[in-house]
Amino acid sequence: MNAVPFWAELVVSGLLVLSGLFVLIAALGFLRLPDFFTRMHPPALTYTFGSWTVALAGVLYFSKLEGRLALHPWLPVVLLSISVPVTTVLLARVALFRRRVAGAADTPPPLSQSDGS
């Protein structure tokens, strides 16, 4: 176990605080915005900046703590970059489909005639 130098601790703390603030703003936006599709934008802050800063902080902290390059905190971010597009695209399709079925206003028409879903 090595001691973590002060500058690294400062950077790690800064990144954690930044992440907390961005996640909070994203949740605020998710609660506040009126429409489902506008509401889908703020959570992207959590998925990208909110988790990247934490992962970066983890990489820096564990690299200093163990005295060698520790990349493993970055793995959840890699996993998220694969899994989040799937859920988001699926949910956007769900929302579009259900709004068309319900005949809601301000919903764009299907791009192709025989839409599979």
Next chain:
Amino acid sequence: MTTLARLLPAPLTSVALLALWLVLARSVSLGQILLGLALALAVPILTKRLRPNRVRVRRPLVVVRFILTVGYDVLLSNFQIAWDVLRWRSRRPQSRFVVVPLELRDPLGLAALSMVTTVVPGTVWSEIALDRSALLLHVWDVADESDFIARFKHRYEKPLVEIFA
């Protein structure tokens, strides 16, 4: 098909799996490298039938530049959207659906494009036409529609066409 292509159907996947194994095991000892190599060789062969067409990535320099572009855009639009959420009462962003005509036809390129639109806050991939000729996006703040489409095509679609052409 050569022997090498049969033994290594997806070299990029193999490299990624080996790297993933070593990072997950948190050691680069000989035993872990051997285990990782076994995994990296076996998994692509076992899952070959799940990947109908061989992945071909060209122009590595364009790939690096594309990743940097996307990273920069992610950071910028993160701050933009955070600021827009905070001043929601005083100024409403002009959110709307935009239909973008597409030239990209490659399924892998389109998958990469969907990842980019999801990762960059401010665009949500909503629907793609069955013949892949157009894409429906929901955009957070768009002042001029044709301007946005031109920017989107230039920044994201053109490099992807070059990479997966």
Next chain:
Amino acid sequence: MTSLLSVAVPFAIGCYALASVLVLVRLIRGPRAQDRVFALDLLYMHAMLVMLVLGIGHGSDVYFEAALLIALFGFVSSSAMAKFILRGEVIE
């Protein structure tokens, strides 16, 4: 844990907790099923971030595996739920 981190870690976790409460309000309010699924997915994200930050706070690697597992389960459950409200079935 040193003084600077002993402030930053609870601050970050407090932010996540508050954010989870806000998302929970959206989860209860709805109004449609897709809002609720999205809110659940976001709650999974917050849990994963809490795990990662706790790992930094305790200087321990164990939390990292938990974070990976939470991210995986979140992905599986929200895509299954999205598929269900789209088609009425999960596996066709």
